[in-house]
Amino acid sequence: MIQESVSNETAAGPEAEPEATRRTAGVAESSRANRGWWDRNADDYQVEHGTFLGDDRFVWGPEGLDEVEAELLGPPEELKGQDVLEIGAGAAQCARWLAAQGARSVALDLSHRQLQHALRIGGGFPLVCADAGALPFADASFDLACSAYGALPFVADPVQVLREVRRVLRPGGRFVFSVTHPIRWAFPDEPGPEGLTLAASYFDRTPYVEQDESGGAVYVEHHRTVGDRVRDIVAAGFRLVDLVEPEWPAWNTSEWGGWSPLRGNLIPGTAIFVCVRD
Numbered sequence: 001m002i003q004e005s006v007s008n009e010t011a012a013g014p015e016a017e018p019e020a021t022r023r024t025a026g027v028a029e030s031s032r033a034n035r036g037w038w039d040r041n042a043d044d045y046q047v048e049h050g051t052f053l054g055d056d057r058f059v060w061g062p063e064g065l066d067e068v069e070a071e072l073l074g075p076p077e078e079l080k081g082q083d084v085l086e087i088g089a090g091a092a093q094c095a096r097w098l099a100a101q102g103a104r105s106v107a108l109d110l111s112h113r114q115l116q117h118a119l120r121i122g123g124g125f126p127l128v129c130a131d132a133g134a135l136p137f138a139d140a141s142f143d144l145a146c147s148a149y150g151a152l153p154f155v156a157d158p159v160q161v162l163r164e165v166r167r168v169l170r171p172g173g174r175f176v177f178s179v180t181h182p183i184r185w186a187f188p189d190e191p192g193p194e195g196l197t198l199a200a201s202y203f204d205r206t207p208y209v210e211q212d213e214s215g216g217a218v219y220v221e222h223h224r225t226v227g228d229r230v231r232d233i234v235a236a237g238f239r240l241v242d243l244v245e246p247e248w249p250a251w252n253t254s255e256w257g258g259w260s261p262l263r264g265n266l267i268p269g270t271a272i273f274v275c276v277r278d
Helices: 025-052 095-102 112-121 158-170 182-186 226-235
Strands: 019-022 083-087 106-111 127-129 142-149 169-180 208-211 217-221 239-246 270-276
Touching: 025 112, 025 217, 083 158, 083 217, 095 112, 095 142, 095 169, 106 112, 112 127, 142 158, 158 169, 158 226, 169 182, 182 226, 226 239, 226 270
Parallel strands: 083 106, 083 142, 106 127, 142 169
Antiparallel strands: 019 208, 169 270, 208 217, 239 270
16 A cells, blocks of 8 residues: 545545654554554545556556566466465455465455455455554465555564564565665655655654644654665565565556656665565
8 A cells, every 4th residue: 555645524624634744653653543544545545546556456566567577476377376465455456366366365454444445346355454563363374475565664663564474474485565665765755856856864764744733643654774674574584585676667657646757767666575484
């Protein structure tokens, strides 16, 4: 799931815009805020991005890199019969594509409303509403796990999530996850020329927080440098086998939040980490 600003409005009228700030936000506050954010904005998100994502495509990010071509989880013909967990599934488009290849998919998301969209589209595989930091599965339950912009950009303790994923994977299992490329943290989240000028320190890990009038977080995003991500992966017991930085393709003329052809042709927008549980 890829966040971007969505207007806040209710039947009673427009709500006050949240205040954007940079401050600390712990595990519980981040989880609570992001669960609420995605529950409130799931409908708008699926309306705006549903066509790009499709009902049963596996797209790794706004560049449009498709698992059909990337094969980061392995050749499609080898997915048949594999137990696969999608984390931060949203409407479960990736899990649905995996199921179509013959995999036994399970789609997990923090947001109940996002999973209602997965149920609306259908697919016949289990949908689980749970926190990625406490996966409700037995050890060694899955052959593969994946996450396309799900969970990891939004959690205060990514190592805990990675350890949980490793726990539920069988030996030799692969976990592939995509996140906003860490270099984007230093640039404004704008698709035009203003998004090409450095505006912050790449090394500042202070979370981005949107908070309400009482100071309570309503959305939280956490920054990790490339080195941080690598160290997190190793600390969780994984072996990193690849880091993919998709280039912006000529066919993709769309804008998605701060992602655009202008920026995509100059700086990376997505980082995909390919990890193995030995």
